[in-house]
Amino acid sequence: MAEPVDAAPQAGESELEAHLETKRMIVNLGPSHPAMHGTVRMRVELEGETIVRADPEIGFLHRGFQKSCENVTWTQCLPYTDRLNYVSALMNNFGFLNAVEKLIGLEIPERAKFIRVIGSELHRMADHLTCVGAVALELGGFSAFLYAIEARELLVDRVTELTGARLTTTFGRVGGLNRDLPDGWVDKVLKSLDKIALLRDEVDALLTKNRIFVDRMKGTGVIAAEDALDYGFTGPCLRACGVNYDVRKAHPYWIYPALDFDVPLGRNGDNFDRYIVRIEELKQCDRMVRQALSLLPPGPVILDDWRIVLPPKPEVYGTIEGVMAHFKLIMEGIQVPAGEVYDCTEAANGELGWYLVSDGGGRPYKVHVRSPGFAILAGVPRMIEGRMLADLIPTFDTINMIGGEVEQ
Amino acid sequence: MSEKEQPKPAAAPPPGPPPKPQPKNPGFVTATVDGREVVVKPGTNMIEAAKTVGSEIPYYCYHPRLTIAANCRMCLVEVSNAPKLQPACQTPLSEGLVVKTATARVKEQQRAVMEFLLLNHPVDCSICDQAGECKLQDYYMRYDHKPSRLEGSKILKSKRKVLGPQVVLDQERCILCTRCVRFMQEVAKEPQLGLFGRGSNERIDTFPGAALDSNYSGNTVDICPVGALLNRDFRFRARAWFLSSAPSVCTGCSRNCSTFVDFYGQDVYRYRPRENEAINKSWMCDHGRLTYKELNRDRALQPLAGRGPDARDVAKAEAAKVAATKLSALAGTPGLAVAISPNCTNENIMAAMSFAKDVLKVPHVHVSGRPTGAADHLLLTADRNANRKGLEWIAAGFGLQVKPFDELSRGIDGGAVKALWAVGGDVPEDLGAFTQIASRLELFVLQAQNESRLGAVADVLLPASSHVEDEGSVANQDGIVQRLRQAFPPKGESQPHWKWVSDLHAALGITTTWASAREVWRALSNRVPELASFEWDTKAPPAREARGLKPIPAAADGRPPGYREYGAPRVRGI
Numbered sequence: 001m002a003e004p005v006d007a008a009p010q011a012g013e014s015e016l017e018a019h020l021e022t023k024r025m026i027v028n029l030g031p032s033h034p035a036m037h038g039t040v041r042m043r044v045e046l047e048g049e050t051i052v053r054a055d056p057e058i059g060f061l062h063r064g065f066q067k068s069c070e071n072v073t074w075t076q077c078l079p080y081t082d083r084l085n086y087v088s089a090l091m092n093n094f095g096f097l098n099a100v101e102k103l104i105g106l107e108i109p110e111r112a113k114f115i116r117v118i119g120s121e122l123h124r125m126a127d128h129l130t131c132v133g134a135v136a137l138e139l140g141g142f143s144a145f146l147y148a149i150e151a152r153e154l155l156v157d158r159v160t161e162l163t164g165a166r167l168t169t170t171f172g173r174v175g176g177l178n179r180d181l182p183d184g185w186v187d188k189v190l191k192s193l194d195k196i197a198l199l200r201d202e203v204d205a206l207l208t209k210n211r212i213f214v215d216r217m218k219g220t221g222v223i224a225a226e227d228a229l230d231y232g233f234t235g236p237c238l239r240a241c242g243v244n245y246d247v248r249k250a251h252p253y254w255i256y257p258a259l260d261f262d263v264p265l266g267r268n269g270d271n272f273d274r275y276i277v278r279i280e281e282l283k284q285c286d287r288m289v290r291q292a293l294s295l296l297p298p299g300p301v302i303l304d305d306w307r308i309v310l311p312p313k314p315e316v317y318g319t320i321e322g323v324m325a326h327f328k329l330i331m332e333g334i335q336v337p338a339g340e341v342y343d344c345t346e347a348a349n350g351e352l353g354w355y356l357v358s359d360g361g362g363r364p365y366k367v368h369v370r371s372p373g374f375a376i377l378a379g380v381p382r383m384i385e386g387r388m389l390a391d392l393i394p395t396f397d398t399i400n401m402i403g404g405e406v407e408q
Numbered sequence: 409m410s411e412k413e414q415p416k417p418a419a420a421p422p423p424g425p426p427p428k429p430q431p432k433n434p435g436f437v438t439a440t441v442d443g444r445e446v447v448v449k450p451g452t453n454m455i456e457a458a459k460t461v462g463s464e465i466p467y468y469c470y471h472p473r474l475t476i477a478a479n480c481r482m483c484l485v486e487v488s489n490a491p492k493l494q495p496a497c498q499t500p501l502s503e504g505l506v507v508k509t510a511t512a513r514v515k516e517q518q519r520a521v522m523e524f525l526l527l528n529h530p531v532d533c534s535i536c537d538q539a540g541e542c543k544l545q546d547y548y549m550r551y552d553h554k555p556s557r558l559e560g561s562k563i564l565k566s567k568r569k570v571l572g573p574q575v576v577l578d579q580e581r582c583i584l585c586t587r588c589v590r591f592m593q594e595v596a597k598e599p600q601l602g603l604f605g606r607g608s609n610e611r612i613d614t615f616p617g618a619a620l621d622s623n624y625s626g627n628t629v630d631i632c633p634v635g636a637l638l639n640r641d642f643r644f645r646a647r648a649w650f651l652s653s654a655p656s657v658c659t660g661c662s663r664n665c666s667t668f669v670d671f672y673g674q675d676v677y678r679y680r681p682r683e684n685e686a687i688n689k690s691w692m693c694d695h696g697r698l699t700y701k702e703l704n705r706d707r708a709l710q711p712l713a714g715r716g717p718d719a720r721d722v723a724k725a726e727a728a729k730v731a732a733t734k735l736s737a738l739a740g741t742p743g744l745a746v747a748i749s750p751n752c753t754n755e756n757i758m759a760a761m762s763f764a765k766d767v768l769k770v771p772h773v774h775v776s777g778r779p780t781g782a783a784d785h786l787l788l789t790a791d792r793n794a795n796r797k798g799l800e801w802i803a804a805g806f807g808l809q810v811k812p813f814d815e816l817s818r819g820i821d822g823g824a825v826k827a828l829w830a831v832g833g834d835v836p837e838d839l840g841a842f843t844q845i846a847s848r849l850e851l852f853v854l855q856a857q858n859e860s861r862l863g864a865v866a867d868v869l870l871p872a873s874s875h876v877e878d879e880g881s882v883a884n885q886d887g888i889v890q891r892l893r894q895a896f897p898p899k900g901e902s903q904p905h906w907k908w909v910s911d912l913h914a915a916l917g918i919t920t921t922w923a924s925a926r927e928v929w930r931a932l933s934n935r936v937p938e939l940a941s942f943e944w945d946t947k948a949p950p951a952r953e954a955r956g957l958k959p960i961p962a963a964a965d966g967r968p969p970g971y972r973e974y975g976a977p978r979v980r981g982i
Contacts, residue, residue: 305553306549306553306554306555307549307553311555315555315556317531318531319531319555319556319558320526320529320530320531320532320533320556321526321548321552321554321555321556322555322556323531323533323534324526324533324544324545324548324549325548325549325553327533327534327539327545328545328546328548328549331540331649335549
């Protein structure tokens with residue numbers, strides 16, 4: 001730009017041109033900030049608007065999940081798992097149950113496997129919709145957020161019909177499921193899926209080619225595939241870097257091998273790729289749920305073994321055998337054979353791993369959760385240091401940190 | 409083909425039994441149980457032999473301290489020298505025998521036995537005291553876990569037959585193992601129970617016109633594997649899984665039977681005998697069993713200063729100050745007497761005697777305690793005080809003369825004794841008469857666990873905690889020293905005698921190093937030769953033994969809900 005000629009100096013101009021002394025400034029983002037999902041505190045050291053150092057500090061939502069589990073029966077751990085990733089509680093429920101069943105050596109009924117997949121994929125959609133909506137919202141796109149949440153509400157309604165709870169589902173029991181699908185639920189789900197597809201495309205149309213959105217997302221929050229692997233990234237955040245790792249494909253469980261679905265991959269490992277991977281996964285979830293619903297076999301949803309599963313109530317009230325089994329299962333818990341197990345499922349944010357140790361009693365000796373969000377949050381400084389402060393918000397959104405899961 | 413048939417040779421005599429194998433380990437029997445070699449003394453049965461290699465054989469009727477009945481059929485196992493399954497309780501191990509305890513045949517047998525036992529068992533778990541510590545529940549989950557196949561109704565029998573002052577019988581729940589019958593016959597030697605009727609009408613009962621009134625009837629409740637025999641005192645008072653257990657000692661007489669104290673919050677609900685080969689085997693008497701009530705009711709919980717209507721609540725420190733000042737003013741005078749109860753633990757007695765000897769400078773102590781009763785043929789002794797032996801040892805070790813209690817009451821009556829420091833509120837005489845006498849005292853400092861008329865005539869009442877509220881040790885009449893463990897912290901404002909003595913010292917400006925019963929032991933037990941060799945720490949049983957059903961704990965260490973280390977616990981109703 002050319003120097004303005006003959007321009008009379010304006011009042012205060014000298015101050016504008018004066019050398020501004022800059023010094024590093026430490027700013028707290030959170031813990032009580034709407035953009036810091038849950039209550040995480042980000043201690044950010046700024047040089048102007050550039051982030052020199054970022055230090056995520058967790059612990060504000062710590063509940064002692066792992067220790068609490070040691071004091072209750074295996075079944076009573078289940079409500080605690082709801083509170084891990086509370087946006088997609090079903091996947092925590094089923095993941096935990098799957099690990100316990102692996103430790104016991106149980107094969108659950110086929111129909112239960114189908115329903116577990118259906119529930120998981122529905123909640124994966126809810127999780128991704130929340131994430132995508134939140135990204136839009138926090139970058140100023142309120143309408144996209146509303147569309148996403150409208151779609152999520154449909155899913156929450158279907159999950160409520162299935163489990164009886166909007167958020168803390170506590171669904172499933174060791175050995176299968178505590179209840180079958182409600183009447184007419186399948187049709188409702190199919191209708192909801194149609195509506196969700198429309199809403200999803202609306203969100204897609206509003207955001208994916210939106211200039212403002214793309215400018216803020218592309219090239220920000222970048223992490224290289226090797227770094228992501230080193231940090232232990234899994235799930236959409238890892239796949240956005242182009243690494244093809246999905247537990248459903250790598251270590252198939254339940255009925256995933258029977259389903260036809262693709263694993264969407266990104267290329268650049270930036271915020272935009274993480275966003276677009278989630279949009280694509282929404283489409284895959286839709287495919288999977290429709291397939292699973294069409295293949296859903298009849299049959300029981302839970303095993304018939306009174307050492308594992310509560311007897312039917314008429315047996316409990318009417319026969320000594322039933323009341324004994326009920327009493328022992330409630331008071332002492334399922335006697336899980338002594339041993340240890342690692343088992344993982346693909347949760348919304350990546351590999352949800354369970355390391356369980358049993359001493360042969362009714363309560364866990366040790367429960368450790370490998371929460372996907374923990375490793376990803378640890379990688380945030382790597383993604384954001386040297387970048388602008390404004391990039392922190394979309395980065396924090398697209399990693400989809402869930403406080404309940406990271407801090408347990 | 410005209411070959412003639414050869415006449416058959418005469419049939420050879422059948423081979424005799426195979427020669428007995430030479431013992432692999434001379435003097436012992438060597439056999440194999442579940443693929444593992446066991447070496448046991450001849451005559452050992454299979455249940456005990458299998459235990460040594462970690463194979464558990466289930467049983468109902470077998471009890472190691474009773475004769476073998478082999479009627480429950482739960483312990484049938486597969487053995488190499490018999491085609492049929494054999495009862496493991498009744499069959500001694502023989503050389504070279506191969507025993508299998510977990511084959512499909514055995515498991516099917518166990519399942520079938522469980523099914524039969526449960527066929528007529530009432531649906532009672534929710535109202536049964538035994539629930540949570542019931543062998544039927546345990547074994548059902550382990551060996552049966554199948555639904556009922558009963559069609560029609562169950563056989564009805566007497567549901568609440570009162571057998572005696574302590575025991576009530578639910579005949580429907582009974583599995584007819586006859587443990588109780590055998591116990592009364594063989595251990596208590598008072599055969600008051602029998603088996604009557606046949607088939608489905610068979611039942612346990614007392615003989616016509618007789619009652620189960622033995623002093624050992626409570627043990628039949630303990631050994632009943634199901635909820636048929638119930639203790640009338642404990643019935644419907646607590647659910648077993650809410651109770652915590654601490655190993656302790658019964659202080660009902662000088663036998664010192666090892667017990668578990670079952671408690672909830674700060675209330676004791678029952679004593680159960682704890683295995684002790686040297687003293688009580690697996691048993692205890694009904695008299696001792698009921699002494700737990702003293703720990704709950706009429707407890708002195710608040711220090712009082714002033715006599716009769718002048719009595720007022722005071723803080724611990726003030727009470728100790730008043731008592732110490734008044735007592736020490738009389739130190740060394742012949743009018744001052746000290747009475748110590750032989751129901752106190754060694755630690756309390758040592759602390760009290762050290763104060764009596766070194767501060768109050770008395771030459772002798774009087775022994776209080778409960779009045780003597782009648783001994784019986786098994787465990788109960790005439791001396792109803794737990795630790796007389798320990799008191800005598802300690803008095804000798806401290807150089808104090810032990811004098812009987814009646815000398816004290818005569819002394820007070822005659823005016824020779826004007827001041828008394830009593831550690832423990834029991835008196836071996838008529839309480840009313842002694843209260844009359846004690847009211848003439850010029851100074852009466854009483855440390856008592858329970859409220860009584862005696863407390864009303866004391867100038868200072870210092871509430872003492874009970875033996876289950878602190879660590880400690882006691883010596884029985886045969887000189888066997890046992891450790892007892894703390895179940896819960898002292899109730900109210902009470903504290904152990906040694907702590908009061910420590911406070912008395914402190915009120916006089918004398919520093920003691922006692923912060924716990926253990927430190928009292930460490931500081932003073934070296935003055936008592938009989939106690940010096942007792943290993944106070946290593947002889948302690950584990951503080952809380954998990955037993956039966958493990959409840960869902962309120963705290964990680966199994967303490968009851970509402971338990972707090974400091975301050976009064978929040979005790980919920982049961």
